[in-house]
Amino acid sequence: MNKPHHHGDLREALIQAGIDILSEHGLAALTLRACAARAGVSHAAPAHHFKGLPGLTAAICARGYRIFSDLMIEERDKVAPDAFARLSAICKGYLRFAREHPALFRLVFGTKVDFCNDAELMQNSAIAYGILATGCAPFATDEPTGNRLEITIWSLVHGYASLMQNQRSDAFDDRDEALEFDAILGDLNLTLQRNYCSESSREPLIK
Amino acid sequence: MNKPHHHGDLREALIQAGIDILSEHGLAALTLRACAARAGVSHAAPAHHFKGLPGLTAAICARGYRIFSDLMIEERDKVAPDAFARLSAICKGYLRFAREHPALFRLVFGTKVDFCNDAELMQNSAIAYGILATGCAPFATDEPTGNRLEITIWSLVHGYASLMQNQRSDAFDDRDEALEFDAILGDLNLTLQRNYCSESSREPLIK
DNA sequence: TGTACATCAGTGAACGCGCGTTCACTGATGTAC
DNA sequence: TGTACATCAGTGAACGCGCGTTCACTGATGTAC
Numbered sequence: 001m002n003k004p005h006h007h008g009d010l011r012e013a014l015i016q017a018g019i020d021i022l023s024e025h026g027l028a029a030l031t032l033r034a035c036a037a038r039a040g041v042s043h044a045a046p047a048h049h050f051k052g053l054p055g056l057t058a059a060i061c062a063r064g065y066r067i068f069s070d071l072m073i074e075e076r077d078k079v080a081p082d083a084f085a086r087l088s089a090i091c092k093g094y095l096r097f098a099r100e101h102p103a104l105f106r107l108v109f110g111t112k113v114d115f116c117n118d119a120e121l122m123q124n125s126a127i128a129y130g131i132l133a134t135g136c137a138p139f140a141t142d143e144p145t146g147n148r149l150e151i152t153i154w155s156l157v158h159g160y161a162s163l164m165q166n167q168r169s170d171a172f173d174d175r176d177e178a179l180e181f182d183a184i185l186g187d188l189n190l191t192l193q194r195n196y197c198s199e200s201s202r203e204p205l206i207k
Numbered sequence: 208m209n210k211p212h213h214h215g216d217l218r219e220a221l222i223q224a225g226i227d228i229l230s231e232h233g234l235a236a237l238t239l240r241a242c243a244a245r246a247g248v249s250h251a252a253p254a255h256h257f258k259g260l261p262g263l264t265a266a267i268c269a270r271g272y273r274i275f276s277d278l279m280i281e282e283r284d285k286v287a288p289d290a291f292a293r294l295s296a297i298c299k300g301y302l303r304f305a306r307e308h309p310a311l312f313r314l315v316f317g318t319k320v321d322f323c324n325d326a327e328l329m330q331n332s333a334i335a336y337g338i339l340a341t342g343c344a345p346f347a348t349d350e351p352t353g354n355r356l357e358i359t360i361w362s363l364v365h366g367y368a369s370l371m372q373n374q375r376s377d378a379f380d381d382r383d384e385a386l387e388f389d390a391i392l393g394d395l396n397l398t399l400q401r402n403y404c405s406e407s408s409r410e411p412l413i414k
Numbered sequence: 415t416g417t418a419c420a421t422c423a424g425t426g427a428a429c430g431c432g433c434g435t436t437c438a439c440t441g442a443t444g445t446a447c
Numbered sequence: 448t449g450t451a452c453a454t455c456a457g458t459g460a461a462c463g464c465g466c467g468t469t470c471a472c473t474g475a476t477g478t479a480c
Binding site for chain 2: 422
């Protein structure tokens with residue numbers, strides 16, 4: 001049995017090949033043929049297994065969300081159980097995902113993948129967003145302020161990650177992102193603490 | 208003279224064709240051949256005129272930055288000369304660009320275009336970022352806080368625009384973006400005003 | 415004012431490339447008996 | 448335990464498609480004289 005006809009775990013091999021290709025050659029290089037070649041199978045194999053390119057990219061995207069979640073959880077569980085420290089750590093994981101997996105970040109937040117037809121993908125993305133939402137929860141007091149706070153933090157960290165990745169300005173050159181983002185959150189800490197520490201001082205947030 | 212050999216303004220026609228294609232069919236549909244067909248010229252014409260696809264996309268990207276700047280200026284000049292109102296209006300223009308020109312937004316902030324080889328493009332992008340920076344300036348007191356404040360606002364509005372555009376969560380369904388983002392900035396107003404109104408209360412921002 | 419000529423913008427046919435898809439096939443797997 | 452057979456994962460050749468590029472060309476423009 002030197003060359004088995006059945007691969008064994010073609011699915012996993014193709015997903016991993018896709019992740020590697022994204023990492024080495026970027027989003028545009030993610031094709032059925034490239035993944036097949038990297039996994040060492042014929043180029044018709046992925047089309048057969050995933051029912052076309054959309055199926056493969058959806059699977060890779062789902063894996064991307066798991067990597068994303070793992071990074072946020074890893075950072076969060078490093079720090080003491082203080083609400084602000086934990087939120088800050090989750091953001092650190094978010095930024096690590098953007099920095100360590102730039103093409104995967106673009107895939108996951110891009111328009112290339114149709115989410116609706118893949119249950120695993122929808123579930124994994126919900127889990128990832130849930131981690132961030134849970135990190136924000138201690139600071140939220142009521143609707144709609146609570147939801148708005150979550151969106152504020154999310155926008156902030158996502159925008160920072162995107163701009164950092166695209167390097168669209170000298171302002172983002174050569175900086176220690178994790179440290180700087182911590183400082184940004186530190187600036188906001190004032191606002192967050194108004195929600196967190198005191199019930200009565202809520203109304204300035206609603207404006 | 209029913210069919211002149213020389214087009215007259217091929218450059219402008221191709222750029223406009225590209226903008227239209229982006230708007231109607233998205234980023235992936237932006238090709239030399241599609242732009243040529245839309246502009247009514249042979250498909251070799253844009254390759255000839257712009258020295259290949261990178262040149263054409265750079266020109267379209269430069270135009271995108273001008274549209275972007277125009278929207279921010281238009282909104283800014285609508286409101287009274289109050290620093291916070293003006294900053295808020297500039298952000299409104301930023302969000303309008305993302306909503307009204309989603310594919311162009313993706314082109315302008317994506318990785319498809321090489322900025323370094325196009326002087327007009329670099330200049331137009333610097334102008335656009337300058338508008339936002341100028342809007343932030345009244346709230347900045349000193350370095351590095353001033354620069355960090357600019358990055359905070361920029362990240363916030365950019366992240367909000369990106370997430371809104373990608374609709375990656377129910378949290379972004381069916382909302383009045385301009386209104387909500389105003390509320391978000393309103394939440395931050397507290398922090399901004401600490402910088403703006405009072406010189407002495409500066410140090411909590413540095414943390 | 416008119417003629418000759420250089421320039422050059424845009425043409426259209428041809429090329430090679432990588433892509434996703436299709437399809438008859440092969441050979442390993444696993445079940446029924 | 449052994450045999451027959453259905454299933455199905457992966458093969459490899461072929462296909463058509465749209466892409467960017469190339470290149471000899473055509474015809475309008477504008478300048479020199």
